[in-house]
Amino acid sequence: MSAIGWVDFSSEHRDKVKSVIDLLSTPGVIDELGIGVVRDSFSDSLFPGVSTIQTRAKYFLTVPRIFKDYERLPAHKRRRRKLADYLNEHENLCMEAMVGNHQDDPQDGIIGESFANKQGEVQRKPSSAYWTGIRQFGLIKTNLSLQVFSRKFANPDQPLLDLVQGTDKTKGDDPDATEQANATINGPAYDEDWIENLTVHLSQEEASFLSRQIEARVPMCLLGQILLDSDVRKQFLDLPNDWNFTTLADEAPFLSQFPGDLQMIIAAARDFWQLMCGAHIRYNCLLQGRHGTSALREEFEGEWDEWKAELASFDWDRWDTGFLWELAKHHHRRVREHTIRFVESWIEGIRDDQPVATLDELVTRQERFNKKSRARLNPTAEESVGKWVGIADLNYRLSQARTIISDIHRGLTASEGDDA
Structure with a gap:
């Protein structure tokens, strides 16, 4: 079995690689043509703080609580106990408590559920999967990566302003300044035995707090706009579960209420996939012609004709x-030059109704640039392909955002007395 060895990468770089690895087992998401960075730019604009490996909203609150509990330890105990060990231990305790408390109320999205009754640990802990959102929503106020924050936070002599204002490479402006601990970690009040009673459900107080944080920190994105208006939130959650982002952009009645800039981003995200979907259809036509079956080639050629008609x-x-x-650029994402050329040439080609052979050459060249020796369309490649290879749709984290919003909505509408 092959393994990954980490050299001198930051924890955020490692997390990005792990996120890619997590996605590889999901059909229809492998980025054969290199458009993922554009997809992620739209996702950052629409649903910032949300990622494809997040499962339930509750984890946005459990991770800061673990840090808060560690912070409350006497300084001499913090000096003797590594925060990394404390965090790992308490995330495992949260996992075990959630599984146990949902024996009679089975729920999807409990991270590590399959490990709860076995020896071993889940590799992607909530602290890793949710860290970007935790920072984005101001639940832990820092610019640091999880690894660096944990190392500095574990030091009881570390000035808190360094954690709030610093980055992985720089300290805060005033290392001699002092701040109250609650300026770093933000969250609603909770009981000391919170882990023992932990479930995936949000209480009213938790849901209200998380909703307010998102609304305040990212008010102009799709996530923030949905949460800002209770009627819009209900309309969003009432949409059919099988709607993809394109259908949402075309048919959701509440989108016209949103700011013009957001409407433009939604339309551009929808249009981008309509345009680039054709490239992925041609890619699969080429694959079937080289490595597949004539029947599937004919099927995909039919999809190409339908796509052209819709265009x-x-x-x-x-x-x-x-x-x-x-x-x-706004989201500090770097698009490779060959991908820029490919996207621009593809869009120009379909707008000018260039021959299919010309478009196929663009696709073939882009896969070789993107996949290099692993390109399936290389002349020497020997492949066995299934029904579809590569990205099948661009939903821009819609399904994960829907779960987060649904959890918040359930908490906001919970009857008095419901616990966490």
């Missing part, structure tokens, strides 16, 4: 390819 009504007047690169 006839595409609103080119509202499309701006340059906006893709502006958005990526």
